[in-house]
Amino acid sequence: MNGYWLYRWRGITDEGEMREGHLLAAGKMSVRQDLINQDVQPLTVRTIGYLSSGYWHDGRLMDLTSQLASLLEAGLPIRESLRLLADDHPRLGWRCLLRLLSAKIEQGHTLSLACGDFPVVFSPLYCGLLALGELTGRLDRCCRLLAEHELRLGQLKKKVRGALRYPAFICLTAAAVLTLMLTLILPEFARLYAGMNAPLPAPTRGLMALAAAAGDHCLTALLGALSLYGGYRRVCYYHPRWRQRTQAALLYLPWLGRLVRHHNLHQLFQTLAITHQAGITLDNGLEMAVRTLHHPSFRHAAQLLQQHIRQGFALYQAFEGQRLFPPHCRHLIKTGEHTGTLDEVFQQLARLHEQQTYRLADGLAQLAEPLLLLIMGGLVCAMVIVLYLPLLQLGEVFGDF
Known part of the structure; x- marks a missing residue:
């Protein structure tokens, strides 16, 4: 369950007093049972809305x-x-x-x-x-x-989402502009050139063919893309291993992979820092980290750390052979265990990876903005040049006369 239903109810007590109010519950039967337990006989239970996880995690x-x-x-x-x-x-x-x-x-x-x-x-x-x-x-x-x-976790999530949101917006805008050109503008040029009865350059013919295909199959392609996305979500829901493989593959992307890696490392060490500072044992702190982390690869790595701790190994020894953790993590933790300053080491590692996440998020936004604008402008300019090639050729022909 990813949220709760909000209900408005009216009922009558055993003394005959009318009451009304609101309740959060998983369903109407749960609301009725709660009211009966409070010696209130429910008369009406009306659904107001569904409050998903996004409602509760907005700061x-x-x-x-x-x-x-x-x-x-x-x-x-x-x-x-x-x-x-x-x-x-x-x-x-x-x-x-x-x-x-x-x-x-x-x-x-x-x-x-x-x-x-x-x-x-x-x-x-x-x-x-x-x-x-x-x-x-x-x-x-x-x-x-x-x-x-x-507060720190919310600020970091907001920064990461903001860094990913702008490139996505640029890509959607570019896709919309190119689709409009292919489906609305290019057909007009095609009708114009059809009345000229003159051979068209090969790039123009190819672009016209692409526009014709886009006009004929645009809706089919859109429905197909939505079907593929829905099918993928369904497969991931019933077969979590597919989603785990997708999230694991993100770690190998050039820039995004480092962003995901540092974000999860910050979340892990921040959890260990706050639990260790509060006096929770390392085993229980790792258990909370396992249940808090969302990325399957890092969740599995935290589980391995917890297993090694339960077997009697020191924490820095548990980090040996863990490819997800940089070498400096093991060295700093070894120093912290030997000097009794493990809580300070956790805080230092959390701050370090938080700073790296901020730096990568800023760099991603700064790199993606000009790059995507350049690609978008280049595609539009190329389409305009290809469209006007026949007119340029006609100008050369009339110039010869």
Whole structure:
């Protein structure tokens, strides 16, 4: 499940009092069961909308976590803090979620267990650090660490997506311009030249043939491309190994592969840094990293590290033979283990790969912009020159007379 449904309900209590409200749930049956458990007989349950993972991961979790840390540092109880955040939040879905968390805490649940019931919103790292804060009595400190982690991770994701979004926009614009030229402009030139009864140059004939094919089969090609994309998504859904192979192949692309590699390395070492700083063991920190990483190759590498740690190896020894990790990672971690400064080494590696990710993202945008514009302009200029070749030849013929 990649999201939750938002419902509006109306019901009547055992005392005959009418009530109404909103609930987040996986389905209508779940809403009805929750209301019955609260001694409310549901009368109507209406669907408002589906809140996907994108709704929950737009930076608001970082803001809420920071505000929660401030309220806890001020001495407010966790249940009252959640209610205050719910009352002040502008978005209905978040208000419902915060009230659900407050209700679960009132029923005797801990905050980490309550958040664990919503894995789309709260990652394993998030719930694990909350659990540690509850055990140590430093929930405010753990919330502050989580807010800083979410802030840095959000900024990095925004940077990477921005670097990839602009080249994609240029490519789509170029494809749209070329399609319009092939389907609208070139047919007019074809009709013009057909009335001249003169032989056309070979490049012009080829371009006219391409325009005719595009006009006849444009819709078929579009439907075929959409079908291929839909088929690929379906294959990846039912056979995850295909998706893993595709994501692994991205690592070997000249520029994009380095960007993906440094981004995942930053995410891994940032997770280890924050868990080690919070006092979580290395084994549990790697477990959280495995559940947090999305790239299958790096997730598998983290699992191998965890296996070596459980077998009694030092962390720097576990890095031996791991091709995804640069040599400096092993050397720095070895130094950190020998000097007892492993948390500082994790933070240093996280910052290093974060800087590399920013640098590559900026470089990709700076390189792609002029290159794609040059390709697009070159294609358009070439098409214009090929189109006007017959007119230039006619000008030469009239010039001879």
